[in-house]
C-alpha cells in the first residue's frame with residue numbers, strides 16, 4: 001500500500017475539519033465519508049468528491065477505505081471503533097476514546113484481537129513543542145524531584161449557544177459528561193503523560209453552575225501520586241478571561257507554563273539541600289529566572305493524521321497509542337465519581353461503579369434540552385494551549 005484511503009464517520013465540526021486537513025497529508029486520500037445527517041453528508045460529498053454513506057458499517061465493508069476516523073459524539077466511539085476493527089480497518093478515534101472506563105476497556109480488548117491494525121486517538125496537544133519541552137525537562141534531571149503540580153485550565157469558555165447547538169451536547173445520555181469529557185481530555189491526557197496516573201483523587205464538580213446544562217462545567221480536583229507528589233486540577237467553561245497556568249514545583253525550583261511562555265525559576269541550591277544546610281531561619285535559596293525556549297511548533301491535528309498515515313505505511317511509530325486514552329477517561333470518571341459520591345476515589349478505579357452511577361444519571365435525568373441554531377463557528381478557537 002502506498003496511499004492510505006480514509007473514511008470519516010461523522011462530518012460535523014471536527015470530522016469536517018479532518019476532511020479539510022486531508023489534502024495536506026502525504027500518502028493519504030479521503031475516499032468516503034459517512035453521516036446520519038443527510039445535509040452534512042451531501043455537503044461533504046460535494047466538497048471532497050468522495051463517496052457518501054449514511055451507515056458506518058456499509059462504509060466499513062465497502063472496500064473503499066483502509067482506515068476510519070471516528071468523529072461522532074462520544075458514546076458511539078466504542079461500537080464504531082469495534083466495528084471498524086472487525087472490518088479490518090485501522091482507526092483514529094476522536095477524544096475522549098470513550099465516555100467511561102468500562103467502555104474504553106472493551107475497545108482496548110477489541111484492538112488486542114487485531115494487533116496488526118494501527119489504532120490512535122486524536123490527542124494532538126502531545127505534538128505541541130511546549131508540552132514536548134516540558135516532558136523533556138521532567139524526563140531529564142533539570143528539575144529534580146517533583147513535589148507538586150497545579151494546572152488551572154479555565155480558558156475553555158463555552159457559551160450557552162454552544163451547548164444548545166447539538167442535542168447530544170452536555171447531557172448525561174448524549175455526551176456522558178461536561179468539561180471533563182469534552183474540553184479537558186487533552187489536558188487530562190497531558191497530565192497523565194507528564195506526571196503519570198495519581199493513586200487517589202478527591203474532586204468537587206459543579207453541575208450546570210454557569211450554563212443551562214445538566215453536566216459539570218466547573219471542577220476542582222486534588223490528586224495524590226506515588227512518592228508524595230500532590231496535584232490540583234481546576235477546570236471551567238464558565239470563566240472569562242480564563243487562565244491556563246501549569247505550575248510544576250520541584251526541588252530545583254518552579255517551572256511555569258502560562259501565556260505561551262515557559263519560565264523556570266531555578267533555585268541556585270536545590271530546596272531540600274538548602275533546607276538541610278542553611279543557618280538562616282527565614283532565608284530562601286537565590287533564584288535565577290530563566291525563560292526556556294521551545295520553538296514555534298504548535299499542536300495540530302495534521303501531525304497526528306500524518307503520523308498515523310506513516311505508521312500504517314510502516315515508516316514511523318505512533319505518537320499516541322489509543323490505549324493510553326483510557327487514562328484520561330479514567331481521570332475524568334474518577335473526578336466525577338468522587339464528587340457525586342462525596343468521597344476519595346482510588347486509582348485504578350472501579351469501572352463498574354462509575355458505569356452504574358452514570359446509568360443512574362441518564363435514567364433519572366429530567367433535563368429538557370432546547371436545541372438552538374448553531375452559532376458562528378471558528379474551530380481554531382476551540383483548541384487551546
Ligand SMILES: NC(=O)c1ccc[n+]([C@@H]2O[C@H](COP(=O)([O-])OP(=O)(O)OC[C@H]3O[C@@H](n4cnc5c(N)ncnc54)[C@H](O)[C@@H]3O)[C@@H](O)[C@H]2O)c1
Pocket residue numbers: 009010011012013014015034035036037040056071072073074076094095096122123124166182382383
Ligand atoms: N481533537 C479535537 O481537538 C476536537 C475538537 C472538537 C471536537 N472533538 C471531538 O470530535 C467528536 C465530534 O465532535 P463535533 O464537535 O464534531 O460534533 P458534531 O455534533 O459537530 O458532529 C458529530 C457528527 O456525527 C454525526 N453522527 C452522529 N452519530 C453518527 C453515526 N452513528 N454515524 C455517522 N455519523 C454520526 C452527526 O450527525 C454529526 O454530523 C467528539 O468526540 C469531540 O469530542 C475533538
